Amino acid sequence: MTAAPILETTDLRKYFPITKGLAFSRVRGWIKAVDGVNFDISPGETFSLVGESGCGKTTTARIILRLEPPTSGAVRFRGQDIYALSGEELKAYRSSVQAVFQDPWSSMNPRMRIGPMVAEPLKYSSTMSPGDMKSRVAELLEQVGLEPAQANLYPHEFSGGQRQRIAVARALALKPSLVVLDEPVSALDVSIRAQIMNLLKDLQGQYGLSYLLIAHHLATVRYMSHRIAVMYVGKIVEMAETEELFSRPVHPYTQALISAALPARPGVERAEIILRGTVPSPVDLPPGCRFHPRCPQAHVRCSQGEPELREVSPGHYVCCDHC
Amino acid sequence: MTTKPVAQGATPLLQVDDLRTYFFTRWGVVKSVDGVSFSVGRGEIFGLVGESGCGKSITCLSLMRLVPQPAGKIVGGRILFEGRDLLKLGESEMRRYRGRHISIILQDPMTSLNPVFTVGDQIAEPVRLHQRARGRDLWDRAASALRLLRIPDPETRLGDYPHQMSGGMRQRVVGAIALACEPHVLIADEATTALDATIQAQYLALLQEVHEKKGLSIIFVTHDFGIVAKMCHRVAVMYAGKIVEMASVRELFDHPAHPYTVALLDAVPPLDYRVERLASIEGQPPQLYKLPSGCSFSPRCPRSDSLCVRESPPQVTVDGGHWATCWRLVDA
Amino acid sequence: MQRYILFRLVQAGATLLAVSLVVFILARLTGNPLDLLMPIDSTPEQYAQESQRLGLDKPLYVQFGRFLVNSVQADLGKSIRTGRPVLELLRQRFPNTMKLGLSAMALALAIAFPLGILAAVRRGSFLDGAARTTAVFGQSLPSFWVGILLLSVFAGTLHLLPAGGAGGLKHYLLPTVTLALTGFMLSGVVRLLRSSMLDVLDSEYVKLARAKGLSENVVVWKHALKNALIPVVTFVGFYFALLLGGASVVVETVFAWPGVGRLAYEAVMWRDYPVVQAVVLLLATLLVAANLVVDILYAYLDPRVRYR
Ligand SMILES: Nc1ncnc2c1ncn2[C@@H]1O[C@H](COP(=O)(O)OP(=O)(O)OP(=O)(O)O)[C@@H](O)[C@H]1O
Ligand SMILES: Nc1ncnc2c1ncn2[C@@H]1O[C@H](COP(=O)(O)OP(=O)(O)OP(=O)(O)O)[C@@H](O)[C@H]1O
Ligand code: SF4
Ligand SMILES: [Mg+2]
Ligand SMILES: [Mg+2]
Numbered sequence: 001m002t003a004a005p006i007l008e009t010t011d012l013r014k015y016f017p018i019t020k021g022l023a024f025s026r027v028r029g030w031i032k033a034v035d036g037v038n039f040d041i042s043p044g045e046t047f048s049l050v051g052e053s054g055c056g057k058t059t060t061a062r063i064i065l066r067l068e069p070p071t072s073g074a075v076r077f078r079g080q081d082i083y084a085l086s087g088e089e090l091k092a093y094r095s096s097v098q099a100v101f102q103d104p105w106s107s108m109n110p111r112m113r114i115g116p117m118v119a120e121p122l123k124y125s126s127t128m129s130p131g132d133m134k135s136r137v138a139e140l141l142e143q144v145g146l147e148p149a150q151a152n153l154y155p156h157e158f159s160g161g162q163r164q165r166i167a168v169a170r171a172l173a174l175k176p177s178l179v180v181l182d183e184p185v186s187a188l189d190v191s192i193r194a195q196i197m198n199l200l201k202d203l204q205g206q207y208g209l210s211y212l213l214i215a216h217h218l219a220t221v222r223y224m225s226h227r228i229a230v231m232y233v234g235k236i237v238e239m240a241e242t243e244e245l246f247s248r249p250v251h252p253y254t255q256a257l258i259s260a261a262l263p264a265r266p267g268v269e270r271a272e273i274i275l276r277g278t279v280p281s282p283v284d285l286p287p288g289c290r291f292h293p294r295c296p297q298a299h300v301r302c303s304q305g306e307p308e309l310r311e312v313s314p315g316h317y318v319c320c321d322h323c
Numbered sequence: 324m325t326t327k328p329v330a331q332g333a334t335p336l337l338q339v340d341d342l343r344t345y346f347f348t349r350w351g352v353v354k355s356v357d358g359v360s361f362s363v364g365r366g367e368i369f370g371l372v373g374e375s376g377c378g379k380s381i382t383c384l385s386l387m388r389l390v391p392q393p394a395g396k397i398v399g400g401r402i403l404f405e406g407r408d409l410l411k412l413g414e415s416e417m418r419r420y421r422g423r424h425i426s427i428i429l430q431d432p433m434t435s436l437n438p439v440f441t442v443g444d445q446i447a448e449p450v451r452l453h454q455r456a457r458g459r460d461l462w463d464r465a466a467s468a469l470r471l472l473r474i475p476d477p478e479t480r481l482g483d484y485p486h487q488m489s490g491g492m493r494q495r496v497v498g499a500i501a502l503a504c505e506p507h508v509l510i511a512d513e514a515t516t517a518l519d520a521t522i523q524a525q526y527l528a529l530l531q532e533v534h535e536k537k538g539l540s541i542i543f544v545t546h547d548f549g550i551v552a553k554m555c556h557r558v559a560v561m562y563a564g565k566i567v568e569m570a571s572v573r574e575l576f577d578h579p580a581h582p583y584t585v586a587l588l589d590a591v592p593p594l595d596y597r598v599e600r601l602a603s604i605e606g607q608p609p610q611l612y613k614l615p616s617g618c619s620f621s622p623r624c625p626r627s628d629s630l631c632v633r634e635s636p637p638q639v640t641v642d643g644g645h646w647a648t649c650w651r652l653v654d655a
Numbered sequence: 656m657q658r659y660i661l662f663r664l665v666q667a668g669a670t671l672l673a674v675s676l677v678v679f680i681l682a683r684l685t686g687n688p689l690d691l692l693m694p695i696d697s698t699p700e701q702y703a704q705e706s707q708r709l710g711l712d713k714p715l716y717v718q719f720g721r722f723l724v725n726s727v728q729a730d731l732g733k734s735i736r737t738g739r740p741v742l743e744l745l746r747q748r749f750p751n752t753m754k755l756g757l758s759a760m761a762l763a764l765a766i767a768f769p770l771g772i773l774a775a776v777r778r779g780s781f782l783d784g785a786a787r788t789t790a791v792f793g794q795s796l797p798s799f800w801v802g803i804l805l806l807s808v809f810a811g812t813l814h815l816l817p818a819g820g821a822g823g824l825k826h827y828l829l830p831t832v833t834l835a836l837t838g839f840m841l842s843g844v845v846r847l848l849r850s851s852m853l854d855v856l857d858s859e860y861v862k863l864a865r866a867k868g869l870s871e872n873v874v875v876w877k878h879a880l881k882n883a884l885i886p887v888v889t890f891v892g893f894y895f896a897l898l899l900g901g902a903s904v905v906v907e908t909v910f911a912w913p914g915v916g917r918l919a920y921e922a923v924m925w926r927d928y929p930v931v932q933a934v935v936l937l938l939a940t941l942l943v944a945a946n947l948v949v950d951i952l953y954a955y956l957d958p959r960v961r962y963r
Contacts, residue, residue, distance in 0.1 A: 053491025
């Protein structure tokens with residue numbers, strides 16, 4: 001993709017303080033949730049973040065959504081630093097970037113019916129008549145596989161998967177240009193999952209949407225993404241186009257991750273690379289390459305200098321000096 | 324995992340007969356669980372898959388007698404645990420089973436932890452209650468429960484509040500709570516959806532280990548056929564509040580008999596190659612308060628005919644323990 | 656957290672300054688107090704003299720500046736009507752209001768807590784209905800009417816209790832009951848607690864707590880209550896501040912209770928603006944303080960706030 005990126009992050013960092021005590025507490029250390037992340041997303045592209053649970057994917061997404069200011073680094077949307085926006089520009093940013101989260105419950109007001117909930121973003125940013133809004137809501141609900149009549153129900157009357165579909169409907173209401181999808185389909189059964197993924201792909205085709213997808217299910221990621229970045233404890237360790245990454249994973253962590261994915265039928269044997277040890281805590285990181293204590297290919301040198309992301313083949317970046 | 328021996332004794336550990344759990348709402352009666360029967364042997368891993376909203380979680384909650392009140396009600400059936408009908412127990416007797424003999428990992432890891440208590444408190448709670456551990460010992464056990472689930476730096480993490488943990492960590496905390504008292508039956512309602520592949524593999528290996536060493540029986544509710552394939556001995560496929568097909572895992576993947584099962588398996592995205600478009604089932608899932616007449620799947624079923632629309636299909640035995648409820652089985 | 660508290664303190668100071676300015680101006684917009692104080696046949700010379708003595712002839716900003724400087728030095732001026740220092744008046748009256756407010760709040764909470772919680776736990780039961788009716792009823796009863804009714808029954812007809820004034824325990828009974836049962840104190844807490852408790856009881860974490868085998872008591876009183884209290888705390892904090900700052904004007908007047916409320920009432924009647932200013936300032940200070948206490952309580956109850 002050659003077009004100017006729609007979103008770009010430079011050296012993004014987010015450190016959470018670890019404190020003790022209530023009022024007059026002291027900071028005893030830092031959780032380095034995101035520790036120097038660089039990537040960009042082109043218009044019409046699906047860019048995915050995968051990686052160890054707790055490696056900072058959601059935190060990255062929250063920074064991009066302006067829900068959590070970064071400790072340092074910048075996020076640029078169409079060239080503008082999003083933390084410098086205000087007024088109309090900020091409003092425009094908020095309507096062109098939407099999100100679907102891992103957890104459909106917490107973003108829903110239990111006392112609000114589904115209809116008004118899906119219509120909420122419309123109210124803020126457009127001048128639709130109530131009638132138009134109602135039919136738009138009906139259309140959105142149908143798109144995600146619900147019945148328009150269900151607009152009158154409350155969130156607790158839906159199953160987990162149905163709630164997730166509502167969240168997708170709400171995110172799509174404003175026809176945004178970038179949608180952050182944090183585990184959007186993990187709560188859905190495979191058929192609806194396929195429906196939603198197809199829907200997301202169709203919308204991308206129609207409106208040139210970009211997606212930042214965060215998912216653990218690698219088959220889902222493979223089906224949806226154009227490019228993938230693999231994160232490990234706050235850092236991107238490998239980034240490449242989808243097929244390249246799946247067919248030629250270079251970083252030992254990526255190799256282990258892909259090998260651990262479960263084939264969808266019984267009887268398919270795969271050689272699984274078992275990682276030794278436990279995930280390092282983002283509080284005290286090991287010296288050198290942060291993966292070295294668990295790396296099956298670790299060198300002595302790996303515990304010394306911290307490797308940088310380097311291009312091993314066009315568009316394929318790896319953060320390891322020895323592979 | 325190629326051979327999975329099932330130690331199936333004479334009486335199953337858990338036997339569910341014709342379970343019915345309805346919600347009485349202003350829209351009508353939602354028949355979330357409508358005549359579900361299955362059994363889980365000692366040391367068996369039983370899978371439950373199906374459409375989202377078809378009643379899997381409500382089935383699980385019914386087993387614990389924790390159906391959302393006041394709308395929900397178990398209106399019929401039996402749940403025999405070691406021969407005793409749980410539905411006939413008094414509330415305080417039932418409490419002695421919860422968390423101790425039968426544990427559950429709730430579906431939504433982000434909201435199933437109490438935001439105002441530390442995870443340490445929450446893990447220690449059932450241990451204190453059922454095993455009467457106190458003080459240092461209690462804390463150590465909580466820490467080792469976390470360590471077991473591969474949470475880095477467990478001693479420090481015990482003092483964390485849930486919002487300070489990532490989704491996957493919270494899910495593992497919920498798992499640690501469920502396993503803390505060494506239950507006989509674990510109900511895992513989508514217990515690994517928030518985990519990455521390597522941690523999921525470790526988690527599953529851990530369950531496998533507990534299963535083998537302690538004879539833990541597991542009911543796995545999942546949308547991930549990879550987990551079904553790797554972990555389960557038998558599977559039930561649910562659609563609209565009913566089990567529509569039951570088979571051993573191998574049978575189900577090799578000879579799916581119900582049209583819904585076939586369609587479901589077709590929608591699974593492949594891991595090893597790229598596809599341009601996934602198959603999905605046409606039409607909308609039915610509303611559980613106004614089910615279509617005849618077979619619930621008939622409006623969406625590619626094989627349905629006039630009989631299907633008119634009358635409910637019978638349960639047909641395909642082969643041994645493999646059966647499906649359908650007028651026009653897919654012959655493999 | 657420290658930075659947050661510091662910030663809140665500065666904010667509180669600014670709020671108080673703004674409030675005192677508004678009060679200062681308002682008190683002077685309602686007319687010249689000398690019109691009420693001076694005998695009708697006073698000469699203009701007497702008028703000017705009195706005005707000078709009280710500093711009313713100076714430009715407004717000078718008056719305000721002096722008022723501020725004095726306030727900071729805990730000198731709130733002298734009552735125009737009685738000539739006694741305002742601070743002394745407050746010192747005399749405030750403890751009475753405080754005691755009445757505390758006892759009324761204790762009574763209201765003692766009733767509201769179990770009622771709100773039980774109403775939620777047994778939702779749809781007779782008790783729930785009764786709680787909700789009580790709440791609506793209490794809120795719509797005018798306190799002066801209840802006060803007078805109670806007075807006429809217990810003090811008038813039955814001669815069981817004193818008709819007014821402060822003193823022994825007996826004196827507390829009627830005003831406390833009136834203050835606790837009417838207005839929004841009881842009804843507000845019942846309704847708020849009931850609804851937030853209902854939300855919490857439906858949550859997944861309560862489900863998990865039950866799934867651990869915990870008894871319903873532990874589930875409700877430990878797991879649910881702490882979460883359900885979060886919205887209630889704000890309400891109680893503010894309402895208490897209002898009570899102490901003289902929102903109990905009506906009740907204090909009906910029962911001739913020598914508190915801040917009655918002081919305010921009298922001061923307004925007489926345009927005794929140093930006293931009015933002082934009372935409003937007291938109210939503002941209490942509200943700001945309540946706000947701060949509520950925030951700190953919040954941090955105690957809700958760890959998500961603590962780590963902001
Ligand atoms: N508000 C917070 N306060 C302190 N630490 C936090 C906070 N939010 C996240 N963290 C920590 O930051 C790290 C990254 O968390 P994040 O939620 O971004 O992970 P993730 O990659 O989304 O993981 P998962 O796949 O499990 O959802 C974790 O160690 C987490 O404990
Ligand atoms: N409190 C409730 N009131 C009314 N209906 C409810 C309630 N809870 C669940 N239901 C209905 O019961 C049905 C079954 O829900 P359940 O949560 O068991 O689905 P599920 O199979 O677990 O789906 P998922 O895979 O999406 O989690 C749903 O159609 C839902 O609408
Ligand atoms: S009974 Fe008929 S409609 Fe139902 S699944 Fe079988 S073929 Fe399809
Ligand atoms: Mg996450
Ligand atoms: Mg479910």
